[in-house]
Amino acid sequence: MAETNFTLVTEFLLVAFTEHPEQALPLFLFFLSIYLLTLLGNLGMIVLIRMDRRLHTPMYFLLSHLSFMDICYSSVTVPQTMAVLLEHGVALSYARCAAQFFLFTFFGSIDCYLLALMAYDRYVAVCQPLLYVTIMTQKTLLVFVAGAYVAGLCSALVRTVSAFTLSFCGHNEIDFIFCDLPPLLKLTCGDSSTQELVIIVFAIFVIPAAMVVILVSYLFIIVAILRIPSAGGRAKTFSTCASHLTAVSLFFGTLIFMYLRNNSGQSSEKDRVVSVFYTTVIPMLNPLIYSLRNKEVKEAVGKILSRVKLS
Template sequence: MVEDNYTFASEFILLGFTTREDLQVTFFVLFLAIYVVTLIGNLGVIILIRINSCLHTPMYFFLSHLSLLDICYSSTIIPQTLLNFLVEKKVISFVRCATQLFSFATCATAECYVLAAMAYDRYVAVCNPLLYSVVMSRRFCVGMLAGAYLAGVISSTIHTVSIFLLPFCRSKRINHFFCDGPPLLALSCSDTHVNEVMVSAVVGFNVLSTAVFILVSYSSVLTTALQMRSAAGWHKAFSTCASHLVSMALYYGSSLFMYLRPGSRHSLEHGEVVSVLYSVAVPMLNPLIYSLRNTDMKNAMRRAKGRVLSSLSTHGSWSAGRRGPPFRGEEG
């Protein structure tokens, strides 16, 4: 235990979920499968939006960046976690730990604002359809996206600096599977009250402000949808809101529980399980939530599948024609 009493930790040990070797193999397979599904699903969404001109709209512009953010912060956490399942000494350097926290916080915060931008897009589309093309111009959409990324960088800088300026002399063992804020604050031997308030204030502002904005936007959408005479229009608006609210409930609920609950230092075991939701599960589920409940995405997938099958069929016919007898049109 002497090795744990550093005034300034140069490295940390991530305790992860368990020390049992048989369970570590199980967790490795599970997290690897989740990561592969996350990459395939989100890359598929990005490529599908890119190659289909009918999806070149503000809604899918934001959705493609949501998928990009999901890929980025999954890649910030899961590869290191997979490595720790395989090695005996689960060490991460001070600099890598700070970088992981900064990268994760940047992507997570930016995702909150991208979700808010998507909610505003639906509000304008349903409540002010005649002004949609004017309000949701490309310049305005790019500006909102840039603001989301800027908010992520500013927030994560405050988040990371307020934590890593602390001396870590209590221990270098992080009771978590990645470098997250609450488990790191629990390691400091100094008074962390101000730092905890600062982190909670930053996270609380980003999460609560965007959550309220999203709820207000979708409340207006549903109110307008209920007044529609068209059952198809009502169903489409409700379906879109439902898919977005499912993603929001998972992401925001788990984030608020982790960062804003009282006595976080004494409940890290529960926080570790909850943090799997917003850091691992949500990035995997988002492509399913936004694709399976979205008619435009499903139609785009059918068209893409049809083009691929048609291309393969044409290529096969061409190859068969080269090897076999001439086509009937070419005879004589």
């Protein structure tokens, strides 16, 4: 390695929430309870979908993959955050930080693509109901989901290679809950414009591209709903999309705030709060959103509870 007049970073130190040691235990218990609820809710959703034949539909097939991604997505960051709180800071090797960044980007990208596919599913169900069975076949679903996984893998590989070919020097403390792009960019030195351009371009193929699919799908859905003559019919049709629209609004709203804005002069504390919301809270809320606002899921839960009570 060439000698330079600055010290190259070989490890990163996560120090989020360590400025107030007295809050470490309450925060640890908060993250632990949220993580357990995330595992319980999403695993329960996957089991419920597999057990109830009425939920063997394209929408719930995609939802089961979304629940699995939420478990993986949350598992990449939350245990790490709890370790930071217990140990008042955690040192991550260069390779471990890169691996965490890759996995977070991989699972997060697939989440975006799955939400876009679910929006397309709702479009076909509302706007092309007679063709729904022929369009959303099992083969089509498998191709869609496989494409989401492959696209997520490509995006994660390119963004990780681009991010970790940057030069990090001097200061190595990350005031954040995991190795994410905004705090890493604050540690770079030298010319990083090429890598940052690649990262931004590939970010455009994840968040905005998924949002375009979602917005176009819901534009056609809204037009179709407005054409329904009865208010009851409009409300019933919209209710089939309400839970997905809620999940999309929460997830993409926080991602846009975090990644598609100018990071200069932004508060690290504000970034941490937003990151906690989209990495910890949203994966926990998704099963609640899809169960509390979904008639089929509530009926399936009631059916299983009745079986348990009878047994």
